[in-house]
Amino acid sequence: xLRFLLGRVLVLVPTFIGVSVIAFSFIRLLPGDPVMLxxxxxxxxxxxxxxIMHALGYDxxxxxxxxxxxxxxxxxDLGQSIVTKRPVxxxxxxxxxxxLELSICAILIAVLVGIPAGVxxxxxxxxxxxxxxxxxALVGYSMPIFWWGLLLIILFSGVLGWTPVSxxxxxxxxxxxxxxxxxxxxxxxxxxxxxxxxxxHLVLPAIVLATIPLAVIARQTRSAMLExxxxxYVRTARAKGLSPFRVVSVHALRNAxxxxxxxxxxxxxxxxxxxxxxxSIFSWxxxxxxxxxxxxxxxxxxxxxxxxxxxxxxxxxxxxxxxLYGLINPRIRxx
Amino acid sequence: MTFQRTLKSALLGASLVALLAGAASAxxxxxxxxxxxxxxxxxxxxxxxxxxxxxxxxxxxxxxFKHGSTELEPGLAESYDVSDDGLEYTFHLxxxxxxxxxxxxxxxxxxxADDVIFSFERQLKADNPWNQYVPGASWEYFAGxxxxxxxxxxxxxxxxTVKFTLTHxxxxxxxxxxxxxxxxxxxxxxxxxxxxxxxxxxxxxxxxTGPFQFVAYxxxxxxxxxxxxxxxxxxxxxxxxxxxxxxxxxxxxxxLKAGECHIMPYPNAADVEGLKADPNLQVxxxxxxxxxxxxxxxxxxxxxxxxxxxxxxxxxxxxxxVDAVFQGAATVAKxxxxxxxxxxxxxxxxxxxxxxxxxxxxxxxxxxxxxxKVWAMPVARPYMLNARRAAELxxxxxxxxxxKAEIVTYEWAEYLDRSKAxxxxxxxxxxxxxxxxxxxxxxxxxxxxxxxxxxxRAQWCNEEFDDLVSKAKxxxxxxxxxxxxxxxxxxxxxxxxxATIDHSLVFMPMSKKVSGFVQDPLGYHxxxxxxxxx
Numbered sequence: 001x002l003r004f005l006l007g008r009v010l011v012l013v014p015t016f017i018g019v020s021v022i023a024f025s026f027i028r029l030l031p032g033d034p035v036m037l038x039x040x041x042x043x044x045x046x047x048x049x050x051x052i053m054h055a056l057g058y059d060x061x062x063x064x065x066x067x068x069x070x071x072x073x074x075x076x077d078l079g080q081s082i083v084t085k086r087p088v089x090x091x092x093x094x095x096x097x098x099x100l101e102l103s104i105c106a107i108l109i110a111v112l113v114g115i116p117a118g119v120x121x122x123x124x125x126x127x128x129x130x131x132x133x134x135x136x137a138l139v140g141y142s143m144p145i146f147w148w149g150l151l152l153i154i155l156f157s158g159v160l161g162w163t164p165v166s167x168x169x170x171x172x173x174x175x176x177x178x179x180x181x182x183x184x185x186x187x188x189x190x191x192x193x194x195x196x197x198x199x200x201h202l203v204l205p206a207i208v209l210a211t212i213p214l215a216v217i218a219r220q221t222r223s224a225m226l227e228x229x230x231x232x233y234v235r236t237a238r239a240k241g242l243s244p245f246r247v248v249s250v251h252a253l254r255n256a257x258x259x260x261x262x263x264x265x266x267x268x269x270x271x272x273x274x275x276x277x278x279x280s281i282f283s284w285x286x287x288x289x290x291x292x293x294x295x296x297x298x299x300x301x302x303x304x305x306x307x308x309x310x311x312x313x314x315x316x317x318x319x320x321x322x323x324l325y326g327l328i329n330p331r332i333r334x335x
Numbered sequence: 336m337t338f339q340r341t342l343k344s345a346l347l348g349a350s351l352v353a354l355l356a357g358a359a360s361a362x363x364x365x366x367x368x369x370x371x372x373x374x375x376x377x378x379x380x381x382x383x384x385x386x387x388x389x390x391x392x393x394x395x396x397x398x399x400f401k402h403g404s405t406e407l408e409p410g411l412a413e414s415y416d417v418s419d420d421g422l423e424y425t426f427h428l429x430x431x432x433x434x435x436x437x438x439x440x441x442x443x444x445x446x447x448a449d450d451v452i453f454s455f456e457r458q459l460k461a462d463n464p465w466n467q468y469v470p471g472a473s474w475e476y477f478a479g480x481x482x483x484x485x486x487x488x489x490x491x492x493x494x495x496t497v498k499f500t501l502t503h504x505x506x507x508x509x510x511x512x513x514x515x516x517x518x519x520x521x522x523x524x525x526x527x528x529x530x531x532x533x534x535x536x537x538x539x540x541x542x543x544t545g546p547f548q549f550v551a552y553x554x555x556x557x558x559x560x561x562x563x564x565x566x567x568x569x570x571x572x573x574x575x576x577x578x579x580x581x582x583x584x585x586x587x588x589x590x591l592k593a594g595e596c597h598i599m600p601y602p603n604a605a606d607v608e609g610l611k612a613d614p615n616l617q618v619x620x621x622x623x624x625x626x627x628x629x630x631x632x633x634x635x636x637x638x639x640x641x642x643x644x645x646x647x648x649x650x651x652x653x654x655x656x657v658d659a660v661f662q663g664a665a666t667v668a669k670x671x672x673x674x675x676x677x678x679x680x681x682x683x684x685x686x687x688x689x690x691x692x693x694x695x696x697x698x699x700x701x702x703x704x705x706x707x708k709v710w711a712m713p714v715a716r717p718y719m720l721n722a723r724r725a726a727e728l729x730x731x732x733x734x735x736x737x738x739k740a741e742i743v744t745y746e747w748a749e750y751l752d753r754s755k756a757x758x759x760x761x762x763x764x765x766x767x768x769x770x771x772x773x774x775x776x777x778x779x780x781x782x783x784x785x786x787x788x789x790x791x792r793a794q795w796c797n798e799e800f801d802d803l804v805s806k807a808k809x810x811x812x813x814x815x816x817x818x819x820x821x822x823x824x825x826x827x828x829x830x831x832x833x834a835t836i837d838h839s840l841v842f843m844p845m846s847k848k849v850s851g852f853v854q855d856p857l858g859y860h861x862x863x864x865x866x867x868x869x
Contacts, residue, residue, distance in 0.1 A: 032748020038381065039475060045789075048478060056471040083373050084554075085469035085538055094554055153589055165590040168556060171365060171577050177553070283581040285555035298748065 008322055012315050016308075020073065023307035024066050027300055033058065034082045034298040056082065058300070069304060078305030083297050088305035092287065097180025098168065099279070099286035103271035105202055106209035111264060114214045115257075118221025122256075123248055125226060133218060140215035149208045149281035156204060163204050166283040170197040205282040209275045213267040220263045224256035231255075258329055265321030269314040361574040364849070364867050366860065367587045367596035368578040371555050375541040377515040378458055381475050386515045387860045388578060392560055393435070394518035394543035397426050397451065398509060402864060403853035405624070405676060405772025407513050411446060411544065421504030421811055426451070428495040433565040434521045435548040437540055442523055446544060448491040453522035455489050458482070465525065468534040476516035476770070481505075504809045506816060510773040518543065546571050546863040555580055572851070572866040591616065591844055597867060598845040598852065600860055604662045604720065610844040619843040621854040622675050625718040626668050626777070627766035628833040629709070629729065630792035632759055637702050644831040646696035647762075648686040650736045656725045657837050664842065668835035670824050672777045675856040676769065677813075678820035683828050685835075694736040706739035708761025710754060714747050717858075718766035718839050725836070726764060754792055763792045764836075772857055774820045779804045782832065795832035 035052045036044065053059045057068070072079055078088040117137075121130040157165045164170065168182045175189040183202070186194035228234060229252055237251045238244075276288035287306065294302035368387065373380045377390035390396075399410035412426035432446035457465035458477040466472065477483070485508065487500040501508065511517065524542045528534050541549050546568065547560040558578040562571040579596050581587045587599040588606045592613060602610060602618075611618045631638040631647070638644060653667045669685035672678070697705070711726035712719065719725060723744070730740040743761065745753060754763040770776050780786060783804055784796035800823055807819035827833075843854055851865045 030748075031746055032752065035471075035473065036752060037748050038473065039479075044475075044478075048473070052471055052473045055467065055473075080470065082471060085374055085379070085535060091554065098556075150585055153586065157593055158589055161593070165593050165595055166581055166586050167579060167595075171363075171557065171579060171595075174551075174559065280582055281586060283556070283579075283583070283586060285553065285580075289555060289582070296747075 004326060005323070008319055012319070015315060016312070019311040020070065020304070020308055021066075023304040023311075024069055025062075027295070027298065027303045028062070030295075030298065032298055034300060037296075037298055038083075073308065078308070079301035081294075081302045082299045083294075083302075088301050089309070091290065091302070092306060092309055094177075094180070095285055095287045095290050097177075098182070098284055099272065099275065099288065101181045101183065102202070102205055102209060102275060102278070102284060102286060103268065105206040106271060106275070107213060107264065107268050109206055109210035110213035110217050110267070113210075114217030115221050115260065118218040118260075119225055119248065119253060119256075121218070122222040122225025122229065130222075134222070137215040137218045140211045141219075143211060145208060145211070145277045146281060148211060149204075149278060152204050152208060153281070164197075164201050166201075166281070168198065168201050168284065169194065170201075173197060205278050205284055208281070209271060209278045213264075213271065216267060217260060217263055221256065221260050224259050225252060228252045228256045254328065258325065261321060261324055261328065265317055269317050272313055272317065273310050362572065362867055362869075363575040363577060364573045364598070364862060364865060365577045365579055365596040366862065367581045367590050367599040368558075368860075369580075369584075369587070369601050370582055371580055372552075372558070374538040375549065375552075376469075376538040377518050378454075378474055378477060379469065379472055379538065381479075383858050388558055389541055390515035390518045391545075391859050391861050391863075392547040392576065393541045393545045393549050394515075394520070395432075395545050396513055396515075396517045396519060398513045400513045400772065400855075400857060400859075402861065403855060405510075405769075405856050407509060410513075411451075411519055415509075417811060421506075421809070422501050424499045424501070424508065425492065426497050426499070428497070429567060430495060432544050432567045434524065434544055435542050435563055435565075437542055437549075440524055440527050440542065442521060444523060446519070446521075447494045448497045449522045450519055451497045452489050452491060453525060454517070454519045455482075455486070458516065459486060459489070464529065465534070465537075469538060474516065476514060480507075480511045480514070480516075480770075482511070504811070506808055506811050507771065507773040507775045510771040510776075514771050547576050568863070571863060573862070576862055588844070591846070594846070597849050598843065598860075600843060601717075602842050602844055604664045607662075607664065607842050607844070615847055616844055617847050617849075619845070619852070619854050620664075620840050621856065622666060622673055623717055623839045623841040624673055624675060624769035624772065624856045624858060625766055626671055626673055626838055627716075627718040627725075627764070627836040628668070628671070629762050629764050629836060630795075630833050631762045633793050633795040633832050634757065635760075637700065637705065638762070640700055640702075641830055642696055642700045643702055644834075645686055646693040646700065646702075646736070647733065647738070648831055648834045649689050649693040649696070650738070651729055651732050651834055651836075652688050653834075653836055654688070655732075656728050659728060660719070660721045660724050661837070661839060665837040665839040668838050669828070671782065671827055671833065671835060672774050672820075672824070673769070673838040676772065676774055676777070678774045678817040678824075680821040680824040682821075683824055685828075686831070690732070690735045697736060697738070704737070704739075706741065707733075708743050709733075709740045710750070710761055710763040711742050711744045712747070712750060712764060713744050716766055717768055717841075718837065719764065720839075722764050755789055757788050757794050759792075759794075762834075765792055766836075768858060770857075774816075775804065775808050778820060778823055778827075779808060782827065793832035795830070797826065797830055797832075800826045800830070 035049055080087055081091060117133050121133040124130055153165055156163045169186060173191055173194045175185060178185050178188055182198040186198040234247060234252055237247045276292055279286045279288040291306050370384045372385040372388035373382055375389040377386055396410050397412040398407045401408045411429055411432060413429045414427045416425045428446060434442040457463050458474040460466060485501055485505055487502045490498045492498050521542055525537060528536050546563055546566050548563045550559040550561055552558045557580060560576040562574050564570050581590060584601055584603045585606065588602055588610060590596050591599045607618060610616055631644050633639055657665045657667055670680060670683055709726050709729055712722040715721060726742045730742060733740045767777060767781055781790050782795060783791065784801045787794050787796050803819050803823040807816045810816050845852060848868045849865060855861060
């Protein structure tokens with residue numbers, strides 16, 4: 001197991017370097033630079049432009065800039081945002097808990113609803129339940145998220161008044177960030193109603209964000225179940241006289257889950273990388289919007305630093321998935 | 336974070352909440368702002384969002400723009416004298432102005448000349464320790480307004496008197512002092528931050544003399560302020576001011592309807608009617624201090640011919656653009672400056688929409704089978720919400736008169752850059768939003784000979800126009816300046832370097848509980864003087 005783990009970790013090193021090269025060069029391939037964009041319609045003289053680029057160190061050869069960036073990574077310094085002038089890591093860790101909290105809730109919804117729905121649809125293949133679930137999954141998968149989010153806001157916040165429109169908590173509550181997770185911080189604050197407010201703010205964005213992973217997981221679970229249910233050992237289990245529930249939940253599901261876990265892992269990575277649309281509709285202060293804004297502003301340090309951290313987190317999630325795999329399917333450990 | 340600190344912050348939070356709950360009658364105004372501020376040192380930035388959040392709340396300037404106008408009034412300077420040669424401006428500071436406090440700083444003295452000198456010298460002098468307190472600080476507006484060359488010296492005459500000496504007479508200097516980069520900071524606070532090794536906090540925890548005091552900022556979520564109890568202009572009627580950052584316009588509208596905020600800026604044009612119909616809301620509207628235009632390259636044939644430019648202007652149905660792109664939320668522009676600006680010449684006659692006459696003019700000018708490029712911006716700007724759509728309409732209008740137009744566009748940064756080139760091919764759609772309410776900021780900045788190859792996208796250098804504008808710039812008397820600018824607008828219309836397209840309308844939807852809000856022609860969102868009923 002240790003060897004397996006070590007092998008996985010070693011693979012991460014070249015991947016990480018690759019990501020750093022891509023993050024560094026990609027943004028520089030785009031036309032325009034941060035200094036020019038800051039001046040907007042107000043044209044800046046070429047001398048001044050050169051002077052500021054020099055002050056920022058962007059007039060040095062690209063290789064030097066890259067080595068500088070690499071050196072920064074090794075010492076844990078990702079530089080400062082050109083726009084806000086704050087350290088990139090500090091900005092990231094201020095915003096990341098919001099994305100993490102939202103993603104965890106969304107993936108929980110997707111798993112808790114998606115897997116049972118997929119299992120039942122697989123077992124009762126062709127039934128009305130199967131058709132409805134797969135129909136909804138197809139719609140959910142194809143839904144434009146922006147439109148779907150606005151629709152839910154208009155219905156639940158506008159017409160019914162059940163949930164707040166956007167934000168993380170009612171502005172009445174004001175307490176310092178301790179963990180950065182609003183649900184936990186609101187509990188720590190000990191303030192009556194704060195947790196409820198945080199939860200009610202979380203419901204709609206979590207549902208919107210869960211929509212696509214839920215659809216994917218439900219479809220994946222269904223097809224995996226169908227495959228497994230046709231296997232000889234399931235027939236044998238049935239022939240042994242085991243209860244249908246036991247056959248499905250113990251014998252079939254355990255094997256069917258292997259591809260599903262990969263899907264969950266990949267989907268979690270996607271969510272963590274920034275639920276850009278959901279975050280902008282619900283004014284959710286997470287990293288998705290932060291990254292997009294930085295691309296528009298050509299904020300080099302934020303983009304190359306942020307991408308790297310996000311890639312690191314996704315790699316970590318994938319590593320965890322690989323390890324979980326090993327637990328569920330012992331054969332994989334030896335591969 | 337250690338456990339003790341965690342506990343401490345939790346306790347602090349609990350006590351703050353208890354305080355809030357205790358002051359149940361506190362009046363809180365919630366403003367659904369459109370984006371996060373870039374930072375809180377207004378001189379470092381150029382975005383209106385940053386100015387709303389920093390300079391117009393926390394800070395004051397020597398001179399202030401009157402609420403709802405582009406005229407100036409005394410701010411931290413009670414009065415000023417100008418020398419006869421127009422080179423020396425002496426400002427007499429307002430006595431008894433107190434700076435705000437933070438958790439870690441309490442000022443020991445009131446505003447004096449040192450604060451004024453500090454606020455400007457950090458931008459002016461490259462060897463000032465604050466000049467690069469954040470790496471790459473470019474002092475954009477300070478440079479943009481020409482201050483590095485304009486200011487010869489800033490001297491302290493006595494504790495309450497400051498003298499600016501200029502290198503040449505420049506009338507817009509006073510209006511520039513009302514701008515955000517000219518916000519006055521506390522030197523004592525800056526010294527304290529420098530001594531603590533926390534200079535970057537000047538951009539994170541602002542402290543000024545303004546109507547509101549900064550309390551806290553959570554990036555992309557919320558900014559909190561409280562009324563400055565010691566404000567020299569008197570304490571504000573509201574106790575707390577909250578910016579709830581909500582980037583999507585449709586969501587802002589929903590929040591306003593749901594009562595989660597009291598005022599919102601920049602509604603979608605399509606939402607305005609619905610907001611007006613809501614019995615709990617009111618919608619203010621005003622012409623914005625902006626203009627959208629189509630600039631011909633006047634150095635290239637056949638656009639170097641006035642008759643051709645005039646003919647093309649007459650071919651464009653501007654009202655159709657306003658209707659299609661703005662759903663009426665704009666007015667057709669005839670002058671390069673908007674009607675809310677002083678010296679706007681309403682006597683100027685626009686080139687009437689007349690495709691038949693336009694076609695004939697082109698024929699008379701010997702122009703046949705003309706094909707040209709029309710540049711359309713890739714982004715929505717306040718003065719042009721959908722450049723692509725507008726360009727398509729112009730394309731169709733040009734086709735009417737036998738001119739074949741090809742629409743081109745580039746990514747925004749590239750667009751701005753490429754459109755500056757003197758040998759650029761085609762007419763460029765672009766616009767401008769005023770910085771300081773001075774006509775010079777449009778006429779000289781966008782159409783002066785010095786701006787050719789830069790902001791002057793028409794590459795238009797007309798001696799008569801340039802003389803008028805330069806003369807106005809060096810004249811202190813506003814009546815005289817008005818005459819010169821009015822004349823310049825007549826020359827502009829006659830020579831037609833641009834097709835002026837529109838001035839957009841600015842809408843401010845707000846709860847009917849809000850009173851005292853005044854729309855600002857410069858585009859600021861100011862909350863001094865605003866009240867809210869329960």
